[in-house]
Amino acid sequence: MAEQVIRVEGLKKSFGDHQVLRGIDFAANKGEVVCIIGSSGSGKSTLLRCINLLETPDEGKILYHGRDILTDERISMPQYHAKVGMVFQQFNLFGNMTALENCMTGQMKVLRRSRAQSMENAMKYLRKVGMEAYVGAKPRQLSGGQKQRVAIARALSMDPEVILFDEPTSALDPEMVGEVLSVMQNLAQEGLTMLVVTHEMGFARAVADHVVFMDQGVIAEEGAPDDVLGAPRHERLRSFLRSML
Amino acid sequence: MPTTFFGWVGFLLEQYGGLFLSGTGMTLLIALSGTAFGFLIGLLVAIVRTLDVPRGMGPIKRALRKAAHALIAVYIQIFRGTPMIVQAMVIYYGSMQYLGIDMDRTVAAILIISINTGAYMAEIIRGGIVSVDRGQFEAAHAIGMTHWQTMTTVVLPQAIRNILPSVGNELIVNIKDSSVLNVISVSELFFQAKSAAGTYYKYFEVFFIIACIYLALTVTVSRVLRYVEKRMDGPDNYVICGSQSDSRAEIVVNREQEEEVDRQWQSR
Numbered sequence: 001m002a003e004q005v006i007r008v009e010g011l012k013k014s015f016g017d018h019q020v021l022r023g024i025d026f027a028a029n030k031g032e033v034v035c036i037i038g039s040s041g042s043g044k045s046t047l048l049r050c051i052n053l054l055e056t057p058d059e060g061k062i063l064y065h066g067r068d069i070l071t072d073e074r075i076s077m078p079q080y081h082a083k084v085g086m087v088f089q090q091f092n093l094f095g096n097m098t099a100l101e102n103c104m105t106g107q108m109k110v111l112r113r114s115r116a117q118s119m120e121n122a123m124k125y126l127r128k129v130g131m132e133a134y135v136g137a138k139p140r141q142l143s144g145g146q147k148q149r150v151a152i153a154r155a156l157s158m159d160p161e162v163i164l165f166d167e168p169t170s171a172l173d174p175e176m177v178g179e180v181l182s183v184m185q186n187l188a189q190e191g192l193t194m195l196v197v198t199h200e201m202g203f204a205r206a207v208a209d210h211v212v213f214m215d216q217g218v219i220a221e222e223g224a225p226d227d228v229l230g231a232p233r234h235e236r237l238r239s240f241l242r243s244m245l
Numbered sequence: 246m247p248t249t250f251f252g253w254v255g256f257l258l259e260q261y262g263g264l265f266l267s268g269t270g271m272t273l274l275i276a277l278s279g280t281a282f283g284f285l286i287g288l289l290v291a292i293v294r295t296l297d298v299p300r301g302m303g304p305i306k307r308a309l310r311k312a313a314h315a316l317i318a319v320y321i322q323i324f325r326g327t328p329m330i331v332q333a334m335v336i337y338y339g340s341m342q343y344l345g346i347d348m349d350r351t352v353a354a355i356l357i358i359s360i361n362t363g364a365y366m367a368e369i370i371r372g373g374i375v376s377v378d379r380g381q382f383e384a385a386h387a388i389g390m391t392h393w394q395t396m397t398t399v400v401l402p403q404a405i406r407n408i409l410p411s412v413g414n415e416l417i418v419n420i421k422d423s424s425v426l427n428v429i430s431v432s433e434l435f436f437q438a439k440s441a442a443g444t445y446y447k448y449f450e451v452f453f454i455i456a457c458i459y460l461a462l463t464v465t466v467s468r469v470l471r472y473v474e475k476r477m478d479g480p481d482n483y484v485i486c487g488s489q490s491d492s493r494a495e496i497v498v499n500r501e502q503e504e505e506v507d508r509q510w511q512s513r
């Protein structure tokens with residue numbers, strides 16, 4: 001059996017008296033691409049944010065290689081964050097830094113790499129996402145698609161084991177969606193473990209190893225893409241997929 | 246004795262030029278150091294205010310943080326809610342009569358103006374921090390940076406750039422409002438002018454000169470600040486390296502053009 005990188009057990013999270021996650025269980029194996037789909041408000045972002053500890057879960061476990069990140073003293077938070085990268089819908093690049101500096105800061109501050117080493121690594125990944133020509137540009141000088149590619153390079157620069165993507169193409173103009181998806185597809189082929197919240201059903205079908213459909217804070221259906229997307233069993237999933245066409 | 250207005254101005258300048266100059270120096274010293282220390286106080290206060298009180302925290306740390314937040318709120322309320330001239334009297338005479346501290350007047354002046362400015366700066370800097378979108382905090386935390394690292398490398402550089410005009414405005418206000426500190430007899434410009442004017446009863450002439458000096462100071466400072474802001478924004482252009490083998494293949498993008506395009510879009 002493949003090694004589980006991330007495993008979530010009985011995860012619950014409320015905001016006030018609104019229970020957003022009502023008991024989530026799932027796992028991502030090494031090298032797998034898991035696509036999370038579901039209508040707006042179903043708790044997809046909250047799930048990723050809990051895995052990343054941007055939100056503190058109320059109940060449940062988040063296991064990283066079998067160790068509970070909420071209680072296991074052996075896991076240091078900066079190290080965990082370095083191993084689990086995140087790419088946001090709104091890019092969230094550091095506005096005061098160039099593309100290159102965006103990819104270097106975390107390496108130097110968190111991983112304590114030297115400037116030279118950080119720069120070399122940053123350049124490697126900027127090249128991979130096709131942004132090597134813009135190393136000196138500030139975020140405000142880049143298009144949405146370019147920003148998102150830099151954001152992916154920034155996440156990659158930490159040499160993570162998993163990257164969480166929260167609707168990485170939803171804030172983009174349609175003509176820029178392709179450039180970002182093709183970068184992600186390459187990463188998937190290279191064996192990066194990825195958790196991707198997306199509304200791009202074509203991408204999910206082509207790239208995902210596993211698809212998870214979330215509905216009202218629970219996983220309503222999951223499985224191979226051909227099954228979940230091709231032969232949905234639940235009415236709510238069927239109507240969701242119809243609305244995506 | 247001179248008979249005309251300009252005659253008097255010349256005479257007074259000759260007589261008291263040195264005094265006015267030293268007063269100007271003192272005013273600048275108080276205003277600049279008061280703004281600088283006030284900025285530091287405001288920065289500290291603003292950073293403490295960005296720390297939240299998470300539920301998982303220990304009860305003692307929690308109580309301390311809550312107390313710090315409450316203290317800060319009181320400080321800001323008091324120093325923004327009373328005139329500096331009154332604060333000066335209370336602090337200077339209060340510490341003399343009840344704490345037995347006979348403060349050096351210059352030190353007292355700088356202290357008062359710093360604490361006063363700090364209360365305003367705290368709000369200004371908080372505004373600057375809030376203006377940096379929350380997503381950048383999250384992105385920094387998501388790559389493992391600590392709160393402190395996030396603040397110093399990502400948030401504050403942008404916050405400070407955004408609030409530079411307001412900070413400059415505080416400096417200008419301090420140059421002018423330090424004049425109220427004459428009530429504790431610190432030898433700043435207004436205090437010197439008062440003593441010079443009294444000798445010949447030439448209030449208008451002396452304060453005409455003083456007005457010109459204040460104006461020259463504030464105009465110069467605002468010019469310098471505008472220059473600094475421009476410098477901090479960095480070059481308007483950036484270069485796209487077109488091809489790594491051919492360095493001539495460059496595209497220079499001009500920010501003014503971009504901004505023009507932005508404006509056109511916004512005005513639609």
Ligand SMILES: Nc1ncnc2c1ncn2[C@@H]1O[C@H](COP(=O)(O)OP(=O)(O)O)[C@@H](O)[C@H]1O
Binds near residue numbers: 015040
């Ligand atoms: N910080 C928050 N405070 C209060 N409510 C929140 C917060 N974050 C998310 N929610 C609520 O949780 C629900 C699920 O949000 P989210 O996880 O963003 O859903 P999705 O990403 O699937 O659209 C929504 O109803 C949203 O309003």
Ligand SMILES: [Mg+2]
Binds near residue numbers: 044
């Ligand atoms: Mg979402």
